[in-house]
Structures are given as structure tokens and as C-alpha cells.
Amino acid sequence: MTDVAVRAVRLGKLYRVGERQPYNTIRDVITASARARLRRLGRPSNGSAHDPSTEAKSMWALRDVSLELREGEALGIIGRNGSGKSTLLKILSRITEPTEGHAVISGRVGSLLEVGTGFHPELTGRENISLNGAILGMPRADIQRKFDEIVSFAGIERYIDTPVKRYSTGMHARLAFAVAAHLEPDILIVDEVLAVGDAEFQKRCMGKMGDAARSGRTVLFVSHNMAAIESLCSRTIWLEGGRCAADGTSSEVISRYLATCLSVLSDHVWPEPELAPGNDRVRIRRARVRPEQGEPEDQISVATPFVIEFEYWNMREGARLNLSLHVYNEHGVIVFNAIPTEELVWHGRPFPRGLFRDTCHVPANLLNEGVHRIELLVVADSCHVIHRMEDILVFEVRDIDDSRDGWYERRVGAVRPRLAWETEHLVAIDSTASGDA
Amino acid sequence: MGRTTSARHTTTVQPSSGWVAMRFGELWDYRELFYFLTWRDIKVRYKQTALGAAWAVLQPVLTMIVFSVFFGKLAGIPSGDVPYPVFAFAALVPWTFFASAIALAGNSLVEQERILAKVYFPRLIVPTAAVLASLVDFGIAFVVLLGLMLVYGIVPSAALLVLPFLVLLAAATALAVGLWLSALNVKYRDIRYAIPFAVQLWLFISPVAYPSSLVPEPWDAVYGINPMAGVIDGFRWALLGAEPPGATLAISVLVTGGLLAGGLLYFRRMERSFADIV
Numbered sequence: 246m247t248d249v250a251v252r253a254v255r256l257g258k259l260y261r262v263g264e265r266q267p268y269n270t271i272r273d274v275i276t277a278s279a280r281a282r283l284r285r286l287g288r289p290s291n292g293s294a295h296d297p298s299t300e301a302k303s304m305w306a307l308r309d310v311s312l313e314l315r316e317g318e319a320l321g322i323i324g325r326n327g328s329g330k331s332t333l334l335k336i337l338s339r340i341t342e343p344t345e346g347h348a349v350i351s352g353r354v355g356s357l358l359e360v361g362t363g364f365h366p367e368l369t370g371r372e373n374i375s376l377n378g379a380i381l382g383m384p385r386a387d388i389q390r391k392f393d394e395i396v397s398f399a400g401i402e403r404y405i406d407t408p409v410k411r412y413s414t415g416m417h418a419r420l421a422f423a424v425a426a427h428l429e430p431d432i433l434i435v436d437e438v439l440a441v442g443d444a445e446f447q448k449r450c451m452g453k454m455g456d457a458a459r460s461g462r463t464v465l466f467v468s469h470n471m472a473a474i475e476s477l478c479s480r481t482i483w484l485e486g487g488r489c490a491a492d493g494t495s496s497e498v499i500s501r502y503l504a505t506c507l508s509v510l511s512d513h514v515w516p517e518p519e520l521a522p523g524n525d526r527v528r529i530r531r532a533r534v535r536p537e538q539g540e541p542e543d544q545i546s547v548a549t550p551f552v553i554e555f556e557y558w559n560m561r562e563g564a565r566l567n568l569s570l571h572v573y574n575e576h577g578v579i580v581f582n583a584i585p586t587e588e589l590v591w592h593g594r595p596f597p598r599g600l601f602r603d604t605c606h607v608p609a610n611l612l613n614e615g616v617h618r619i620e621l622l623v624v625a626d627s628c629h630v631i632h633r634m635e636d637i638l639v640f641e642v643r644d645i646d647d648s649r650d651g652w653y654e655r656r657v658g659a660v661r662p663r664l665a666w667e668t669e670h671l672v673a674i675d676s677t678a679s680g681d682a
Numbered sequence: 683m684g685r686t687t688s689a690r691h692t693t694t695v696q697p698s699s700g701w702v703a704m705r706f707g708e709l710w711d712y713r714e715l716f717y718f719l720t721w722r723d724i725k726v727r728y729k730q731t732a733l734g735a736a737w738a739v740l741q742p743v744l745t746m747i748v749f750s751v752f753f754g755k756l757a758g759i760p761s762g763d764v765p766y767p768v769f770a771f772a773a774l775v776p777w778t779f780f781a782s783a784i785a786l787a788g789n790s791l792v793e794q795e796r797i798l799a800k801v802y803f804p805r806l807i808v809p810t811a812a813v814l815a816s817l818v819d820f821g822i823a824f825v826v827l828l829g830l831m832l833v834y835g836i837v838p839s840a841a842l843l844v845l846p847f848l849v850l851l852a853a854a855t856a857l858a859v860g861l862w863l864s865a866l867n868v869k870y871r872d873i874r875y876a877i878p879f880a881v882q883l884w885l886f887i888s889p890v891a892y893p894s895s896l897v898p899e900p901w902d903a904v905y906g907i908n909p910m911a912g913v914i915d916g917f918r919w920a921l922l923g924a925e926p927p928g929a930t931l932a933i934s935v936l937v938t939g940g941l942l943a944g945g946l947l948y949f950r951r952m953e954r955s956f957a958d959i960v
């Protein structure tokens with residue numbers, strides 16, 4: 246038995262894009278071929294078969310991806326939208342053919358790409374379990390044997406004889422995952438299951454995938470949930486524009502990924518005052534977010550105190566300026582508005598012309614995880630907004646492992662404070678007394 | 683966990699070039715899926731329609747009544763030695779099977795696009811299961827045909843023994859046409875709208891409402907190019923004691939064989955891009 250479960254060599258996939266719909270009607274084909282013929286008539290000397298217009302309409306969704314995965318290894322795959330993650334999984338699960346390169350896969354593959362794979366809405370949950378098991382290549386005897394386990398894992402006992410079209414999206418996904426999780430394939434391929442389902446179900450999914458990995462199965466897991474990837478996979482690859490940008494331990498690859506995702510927006514410098522945003526009263530020179538301690542490019546987590554810093558030119562002698570920051574979370578909620586009322590030296594005083602720097606200190610355990618945006622307002626005389634910039638900074642506050650406590654979904658809420666808390670055992674229940682009553 | 687009991691099998695994925703291998707062995711590995719997809723197609727059809735299995739009877743019976751009144755009585759189309767209703771019904775049973783099988787198979791891939799985009803299995807199973815599912819309706823209608831023959835006191839001859847072969851020929855023809863249509867349908871979505879029209883035309887060029895003896899002498903063998911002509915003439919021969927179809931049937935078998943081989947090759951060739959197009 247070989248030790249390598251998946252060996253991919255320079256996989257590439259070329260997609261034709263451009264037209265609104267990839268499939269044609271016969272009319273389109275006729276008109277297109279007529280047009281091509283006319284074009285050829287127009288340029289008889291052009292002997293080259295290479296048509297630049299087809300080149301423009303194709304796109305490498307995946308290019309040059311090589312990968313070797315040992316048996317029992319759990320691999321996370323991350324990357325922006327459209328970076329080729331699903332394409333890679335589709336090639337490895339044989340749904341689509343690579344355009345170049347090849348992959349050797351040893352063992353039975355069970356793949357779960359998105360949700361509700363292969364369910365027929367008219368059939369009941371029970372019937373769909375059998376059908377879906379067969380589609381995923383599960384022997385009938387196995388389906389029968391695991392039937393009760395699948396139903397209880399999905400938690401849909403009461404709906405088992407209801408047509409699937411009456412299921413909620415979440416129930417649909419639970420059933421789909423339950424079937425796939427009980428396939429016991431040698432290689433489990435999972436694409437973003439955690440996007441649906443409630444927190445409790447997500448936890449069970451993660452548990453099941455963890456079990457699969459621990460029992461020696463190979464897992465390939467695509468997700469945008471970095472916490473889930475980090476806790477399940479020891480190794481992660483990062484795809485960028487269809488190419489493999491990094492391959493290494495999960496924590497390392499994830500922090501590099503997040504850093505490049507956002508660094509462009511967490512530090513802006515406009516060295517030339519004439520070209521800087523602003524007007525004849527104020528010009529911005531620099532805006533950045535950095536951790537209170539350590540390197541400026543270090544990640545900010547929920548447990549990191551950090552500073553928001555602005556440098557700006559005051560162009561008018563004697564202006565009474567103050568900055569006002571609106572910090573938005575990714576839901577568009579203003580988490581807080583900060584103004585320098587606690588600032589002692591300059592607040593409320595007339596500013597001479599020149600360069601100023603304001604630094605706002607944000608304590609640890611205030612913001613929740615997620616991407617935050619800052620809107621900057623420059624205010625004169627405490628009431629006139631003289632300059633306003635939306636999204637001047639965008640930065641991510643990361644989750645950290647130790648405060649999650651086995652909870653894989655993000656904690657809800659705009660803020661995530663750590664609050665003092667006491668639990669006291671006040672009265673013990675006497676077991677003999679309560680048992681007799 | 684039983685993972686080590688069977689030898690680990692290794693799969694290679696790579697771009698296939700030109701005409702690809704048929705991989706019939708793989709179909710055998712997926713035989714359970716054949717069963718499930720066929721079963722599903724039957725179940726869904728009977729669940730979705732209020733009349734359920736009654737459709738399988740109503741469709742050919744109503745057509746037979748209309749044909750008997752308009753073609754048999756009013757137009758006076760000859761039906762040989764047997765009464766016109768049973769003459770028409772013996773053709774309508776295989777015809778209805780063929781018509782519903784190609785419609786079901788032709789649209790099968792497009793209707794399964796969600797599965798095609800997300801799971802791998804040999805795609806050939808999808809249209810084949812659709813044809814197999816249509817055989818159930820055929821079985822029900824066939825029982826009605828036997829009842830009708832009983833009513834008219836028609837006893838089949840020894841030619842009845844070729845009937846299983848004729849059913850196979852009808853199924854092979856339906857599969858051949860279904861493979862072409864389903865693969866083309868993925869690429870050219872107007873096929874979907876062309877199917878009902880094509881079925882209608884095909885009905886008129888097949889000897890359903892009239893005997894193929896109406897076709898004049900030099901053309902009757904050529905008539906077998908329409909494989910359904912061979913099938914229908916064969917049914918009338920096997921069940922009603924009509925003239926043996928001879929050359930017509932032989933040509934039909936050849937045409938079906940060619941159509942099926944071409945359909946399989948075309949389907950396999952197109953198969954690799956199905957998931958990208960749907």
C-alpha cells in the first residue's frame with residue numbers, strides 16, 4: 246500500500262469565459278461560424294490558426310498546481326473568491342477534466358462540493374439517502390447498515406418521510422453532509438459546508454471531519470473560515486489566481502494570506518501634500534492601523550491592543566480641528582465613534598499650520614473578529630465637517646484559538662469583551678432525598 | 683473500518699484526447715446506481731402525476747380511440763386481417779415507449795445538471811436509466827394490449843418468440859437517439875424544444891396509424907431506415923400474424939446499431955465537458 250494518497254502534477258484548467266451563457270443555441274453557432282468565415286475571407290493572407298479572440302475568452306482557473314498528500318493528512322485550501330479552489334476539488338473528484346497535468350489518486354473518493362448534492366426534491370429524505378448514497382458510490386448494504394446513524398446525525402428523524410422539497414436549506418445541507426460523512430471514503434473532499442447550517446451542526450461537521458482525519462483518512466477541505474481550517478488541518482495551501490501561492494503549516498500560510506489580503510488598506514501614505522486627499526484646509530498624509538506592540542505588519546487579533554494613527558497637514562493658521570472616526574464592522578454597523586475628548590494637549594486649541602499626528606488607542610478585547618472599516622471625518626470648531634473619507638482604512642481583527650472554547654462559529658455581536666464572571670455553587674441537591682420523592 | 687480488506691484502487695485524472703475509451707467495466711462498478719436512478723425516475727414520475735401509472739394506459743388507449751375513429755373509420759385506412767383498434771394499439775405500445783423514452787432521456791442530463799456539476803459517476807447511466815424507466819410504462823401498456831387481443835380473439839403465432847428481441851431493438855433505438863439528444867442538449871439548449879416536434883414528425887413517418895404496406899414497392903426496404911418501422915412491423919408480425927417484415931427489419935437493426943455506436947462515441951466525447959457547460 247502506498248503512502249501517498251493524492252499526487253497532482255502541474256494541474257491546469259482552462260475555462261472559456263466571456264459569453265453570458267456558456268451553452269449556445271444552434272442559431273449562435275451558425276451565426277458565429279458564418280462570421281468566422283467572413284472574417285477569413287476578409288483576411289486571406291492570415292495563415293495562422295491561432296485566433297486571438299479565443300485566447301481572450303479563455304481563462305486559466307487553475308495553473309501549474311502540484312501537490313502531494315500523504316495518507317491521513319488533512320489539507321486546508323484557502324484563497325480569495327475565484328482563485329480556483331473549487332476547480333481543484335472538482336478535478337480531483339473527477340467531475341471535470343484538467344486541461345493539462347495529471348493527478349493520481351489512490352483510494353475511494355467521497356466528495357461534497359457545496360450542498361444538497363444529488364437530492365431530488367420530490368423524493369423523501371429516506372429515499373434520497375439511498376439514492377444519494379448510490380450516487381456517491383456507497384454500496385447498498387452499507388447504506389442500509391448506516392441508515393439510522395445518518396438520520397440521527399442529520400437530526401431529521403421527524404422529517405424522514407417528507408419530500409426533500411419541504412426541507413429548509415439547513416436541513417438539506419445536514420442531510421447531504423450526513424450521507425457524505427458516513428461514506429467512509431479513503432479521501433474526503435469538502436467544499437465550504439460550514440457556510441450553511443447552524444452553529445451546533447457546524448460543530449458536528451467539524452467533529453466528523455476531525456474523526457475522519459484521525460482515523461487515517463485523507464481530507465481536503467476548502468473554507469473561508471480560517472478558524473475551522475486551522476483547527477482541522479495541519480497543512481494548508483493558498484491559491485491565488487489559480488496558482489499555488491503558498492504551501493505550509495496552516496497557521497503560517499493563513500497569516501501570510503490574511504496579511505496580503507489586507508495590508509494594502511491598513512497603511513496608506515500620501516507623501517506629496519498636493520496629491521493627497523483633502524482640500525485647502527486639511528490634507529491627509531498617512532493613515533494606518535498597527536498593533537500597539539511588535540511589528541506594524543503583525544496581525545491584529547481580538548486579544549491585541551492596537552492603534553489607529555493619522556497624520557495630516559493643517560493648512561490654516563489657528564484652525565480648531567478634531568478628527569472623528571467611525572469604525573464599521575462587516576455588517577455595516579458602526580461599532581463606535583471615537584473623538585479626541587480625552588486628548589489633553591491640543592484638543593480645543595487653535596492649531597498652527599503644519600503636520601500633526603493623532604493616535605487613537607484601542608484596547609484588547611473590544612472589537613469582535615472580522616473585517617472593519619474606518620471612516621474619517623475632519624471637524625472644524627467641533628461642528629463643521631470639513632473633510633470626510635470613507636474606508637480610509639480596512640483591517641481585519643482575527644480570531645484566536647484559545648478564546649473559542651470549542652465553538653467554531655464566530656461569536657455574534659459587534660463587540661467581544663471579556664467580562665468578569667462568577668459562578669457559585671449555592672445549594673447541593675441531596676441525591677437520596679430527591680430520589681425518594 | 684474495513685479499508686484494508688480490498689486492494690486500494692488507483693485513479694488517474696488527466697486530459698483525455700481524441701476519442702476516449704468506452705470504459706464499460708466502470709459501468710458495471712456503478713450497477714447499483716443504474717438501479718437507483720431508474721427507480722427514481724419511475725417513482726418521481728408516478729409521484730408527480732395525479733394519475734400515476736394510469737398514464738401509461740391512458741396515453742396509448744386514448745390515441746388508439748382517436749386513430750380508430752379518424753383513420754380507421756373515417757379515412758378507411760386498411761388494417762389487414764385484424765380489426766383496426768388492435769392493429770393501431772399493437773403499434774402504439776412500442777411507439778409510446780419510444781416517444782416517452784427519447785423525451786425523458788433527451789432532457790435527462792440537463793435536468794440532472796446539479797448532480798453533474800457536483801458528483802462524478804459515468805454519465806452514460808443518466809440517459810440509460812431514463813430509457814429503462816420508460817420500460818415500466820411499456821410493460822403496463824403491453825398487458826393492456828394482451829387484454830385487447832383476448833377481446834378480439836387474436837392468438838399469436840410462434841413468431842411471438844421474437845418479441846423480446848423487438849423490445850430490445852426498440853430500447854436500443856430509444857437509447858441511441860436519447861444519447862445523441864441528451865449530449866447535444868447540454869450544448870445546444872434549443873434541442874429541448876425540438877424534441878416534441880421531432881417526435882411528432884417521427885410518428886407520421888412510422889407505420890403507426892397505417893400499415894407499411896401502403897409504402898410502394900421500391901421504397902419499402904428503404905423505409906426500414908426508420909428503425910421504428912422495423913420495430914412496429916415486427917410487433918404486428920409477432921402478435922397479430924401480419925407479414926414478416928424481412929428486409930425492413932434487417933435494415934432497421936443495422937441503422938440502430940450504427941446510431942447506437944455513434945451515439946456512444948459522441949456521448950463519451952462530450953461527457954468530459956458536461957460539468958463545465960451545465
Ligand SMILES: Nc1ncnc2c1ncn2[C@@H]1O[C@H](COP(=O)(O)OP(=O)(O)OP(=O)(O)O)[C@@H](O)[C@H]1O
Binds near residue numbers: 326328332
Ligand atoms: N464552468 C465554468 N466555466 C467558466 N468559468 C468557470 C467555470 N467554473 C469556474 N470558472 C471560473 O474559474 C475561476 C475559479 O473558480 P472557482 O470556483 O474554482 O473559485 P473558488 O476559489 O472556488 O472561489 P469561491 O471562493 O468563490 O468558491 C473563476 O474565475 C470562475 O469564474
Ligand SMILES: [Mg+2]
Binds near residue numbers: 330331332436
Ligand atoms: Mg468555490
